[in-house]
Amino acid sequence: MNFAMIRRTLGFMLLFLAIFLLVPLVTSLIYWEKAGLSVLIAALLAGGVGWLCILKKPKKREIYAREGFVIVALCWIVLSLFGALPFWLSGEIPSYVDALFETVSGFTTTGATILPTGEALEALPKCLLMWRSFTHWVGGMGVLVFVMAFLPLSGAGNLHMMRAESTGADVGKIVPKMRQTAKILYLIYAAMTTAQFLLLLCGGMSVFEALNTAFSTAGTGGFGFKGDSMASYNSYLQIVTTVFMLLFSINFNSYFLLLRGKCKDAFNAEVRTFLLIVLGAILLISLNIFLTEGYGYGFAEALKDAAFSVASVISTTGFVTEDFNLWPTLSKTVLVVLMFIGACAGSTGGGIKVSRIMVLCKGGIYEVGRMIHPKQVKKIAIDGRKLEHEVVRSINAYLVAFILVYVISLLLISLEGYDLVTSFTAVAATVNNVGPGLGAVGPSGNFAFFNDFSKLVLVFDMLAGRLEIFPILILFSPRTWKK
Numbered sequence: 001m002n003f004a005m006i007r008r009t010l011g012f013m014l015l016f017l018a019i020f021l022l023v024p025l026v027t028s029l030i031y032w033e034k035a036g037l038s039v040l041i042a043a044l045l046a047g048g049v050g051w052l053c054i055l056k057k058p059k060k061r062e063i064y065a066r067e068g069f070v071i072v073a074l075c076w077i078v079l080s081l082f083g084a085l086p087f088w089l090s091g092e093i094p095s096y097v098d099a100l101f102e103t104v105s106g107f108t109t110t111g112a113t114i115l116p117t118g119e120a121l122e123a124l125p126k127c128l129l130m131w132r133s134f135t136h137w138v139g140g141m142g143v144l145v146f147v148m149a150f151l152p153l154s155g156a157g158n159l160h161m162m163r164a165e166s167t168g169a170d171v172g173k174i175v176p177k178m179r180q181t182a183k184i185l186y187l188i189y190a191a192m193t194t195a196q197f198l199l200l201l202c203g204g205m206s207v208f209e210a211l212n213t214a215f216s217t218a219g220t221g222g223f224g225f226k227g228d229s230m231a232s233y234n235s236y237l238q239i240v241t242t243v244f245m246l247l248f249s250i251n252f253n254s255y256f257l258l259l260r261g262k263c264k265d266a267f268n269a270e271v272r273t274f275l276l277i278v279l280g281a282i283l284l285i286s287l288n289i290f291l292t293e294g295y296g297y298g299f300a301e302a303l304k305d306a307a308f309s310v311a312s313v314i315s316t317t318g319f320v321t322e323d324f325n326l327w328p329t330l331s332k333t334v335l336v337v338l339m340f341i342g343a344c345a346g347s348t349g350g351g352i353k354v355s356r357i358m359v360l361c362k363g364g365i366y367e368v369g370r371m372i373h374p375k376q377v378k379k380i381a382i383d384g385r386k387l388e389h390e391v392v393r394s395i396n397a398y399l400v401a402f403i404l405v406y407v408i409s410l411l412l413i414s415l416e417g418y419d420l421v422t423s424f425t426a427v428a429a430t431v432n433n434v435g436p437g438l439g440a441v442g443p444s445g446n447f448a449f450f451n452d453f454s455k456l457v458l459v460f461d462m463l464a465g466r467l468e469i470f471p472i473l474i475l476f477s478p479r480t481w482k483k
Contacts, residue, residue: 001481002067004058006074011053013075013143017082018047023134024086027208028127035125038089046082066480073471075144076463080104086131092124097452104459106135107143108466109348111222111318111435112458114448121227126208132223133215139466140219140248140348141189145182188255189348193218196244203237213237217244220349222318222435229320229443235304238321242311246278249315249343269383270355274314274344277354281310281338285331292328306331314338316350318435325442332438336425339434350433350465352402358382359395401469405461406431412457416450426450431461 021043028036063071080103087099098114105112115121193214200210209225216223224230230238250271257266285306290297297305305322312319313335324335342351362380370376379386409427416423418440425437426447436443447458464472474480 001070002058002060002063004056005061005063006067006071007053008058009071009144010075010078011050013079014046014050014053014082016143017079018043018050020134020138021046021086021131024127024131027130028125031126033125033127035086035090035092035127039086039127039131041089042082042085045085049082066474069471069474070480072144072467073463073475076107076467079143080107080459080463083107083131083135086128090125090128092128095452097455098448101447101455101459102132103135104462105430105435106132106221106223107139108433108462109136109139109219109221109316109350110430110433110462110465111136111216111316112430112441112462113223113435113446114455116446116448117227117444122225124225129212129225130208133212133221133225136219136221136223137193137215138219140221141186141252145185184256185252188252189218192244192247192255196240199240200237203234203240205233205237213241214244216319217241217317218248218348220245220248220315220317220343220347220433222312224319230308231321238304238308241319242308245311245315245317245319248317249311249347249349250274251344251346253346254344270344270358273358274354277338277341278310278314281314281334282307285310285327285334288328288331295327309335310338313434314341314349314351315343315347316432316434320436320443323443325438325444336428336438339425339428339432339437342432352399352432355382356395356398359387359392360399363392363396398469401473402431405464405469405473409457409461413450413454416454426458427461430458431465433462433465 021039025036025039025043027033028039080100083106084096084099084103087093087102088096093099093102093114101112101114104110115124196217197210197214200213201207205213212223212225213230215221222229226232230241254266254268254271257263282303286299286302289295289306290299290302308319308321309324311317316339324332338351340352341357342353343349345353345355359380359382362382366378366380369378380392381387406427409431410423413423413427414420422437422439422441425439426441429435429437429441436445439445440449441447447455450458460472
């Protein structure tokens with residue numbers, strides 16, 4: 001285990017965190033807010049500790065798979081511990097556990113909150129509201145991907161870190177060098193964020209509101225700065241946000257392929273399946289809330305609200321325009337299913353991922369075929385490309401680990417004695433990085449009522465969900481730390 005490189009990489013990450021904190025610091029200067037002092041202290045602490053970590057250069061710079069997983073997991077934990085300081089030091093969130101929950105929810109792009117809705121949320125200092133949304137943008141593509149775009153840390157070892165931090169079953173290079181890959185991904189990410197920001201400005205949003213919304217949408221996080229999330233905005237702004245929530249749910253490699261003119265490769269099987277799931281869910285929910293008596297929806301309004309909610313849940317963003325906790329059971333069930341499916345691999349969205357669902361479904365069909373014809377020799381294929389047994393095995397292992405984490409977390413949360421819907425969807429919303437659930441953690445509720453132990457369990461779930469289970473679990477294995 002190359003502890004020196006782990007220390008050095010953590011140091012660089014803390015230095016970048018200090019730079020990221022300049023965004024809320026500048027916001028506090030613009031609005032002349034006292035909370036800016038807590039942001040400044042947090043930035044100085046992060047920068048100071050980071051500088052101490054990089055003072056001594058390591059003798060060996062090699063990073064292998066084990067170090068890659070450990071670095072990614074520790075970076076996200078340390079990032080969250082320091083990122084919580086502005087909320088806690090300002091006194092706006094007096095409990096450090098609550099501040100940590102809010103920060104982890106931001107960086108993991110979950111959007112679950114302990115803050116109350118309504119005027120209390122809007123009264124929060126603008127610099128802290130900006131920091132909440134900006135953590136989504138930083139965490140969306142991955143903080144280490146950002147660091148790799150500017151600092152060549154370890155040559156070929158970058159691939160191990162990128163695979164550990166990126167979402168999906170198969171992460172590789174889109175150009176020969178990982179540093180170039182990281183730069184291209186962030187350029188596409190920044191360009192799409194800027195496009196949404198400008199479109200929101202055209203719809204009448206202020207610069208502050210448009211920046212916050214664009215950051216939260218790009219990271220598919222969904223932290224709002226209004227008590228009613230997106231409900232009070234006009235149809236144009238809601239439609240723009242709906243479109244971009246879906247765009248950020250698609251694999252960023254597809255956008256690179258589109259820029260290269262490879263449209264057929266860009267619209268691969270995963271993207272097509274994702275879009276079919278979205279359209280099917282929108283149609284089903286629209287008809288359900290339109291035809292069910294007592295809801296008073298016109299079809300156009302039902303279609304708009306269903307599209308927004310489906311995009312928000314499957315992208316794991318978490319913005320709301322309607323309290324879907326009050327919708328018919330069928331609509332709520334569809335949304336819970338979408339929580340688990342999630343977005344495409346290689347996007348900023350959470351969930352199990354469409355590509356994994358496709359492989360699992362094809363694997364099930366394959367096993368049924370083998371029972372009928374035991375001697376058949378056939379491999380699972382996606383887009384005409386046969387998948388190696390190692391890929392299928394890793395997806396099966398991920399599903400088992402996901403279920404174990406989910407069940408254990410649900411049992412621990414259930415110790416508090418809340419109803420099953422609240423407990424079940426609280427874990428589903430955090431481990432899938434969605435944000436709002438149903439019951440007491442629905443769109444009009446929050447997670448503040450859980451005790452500190454349950455909040456720490458949910459913090460673990462958010463980190464495990466964002467890093468796709470194994471980078472977090474590997475920290476608990478004694479073999480990880482042996483030479």
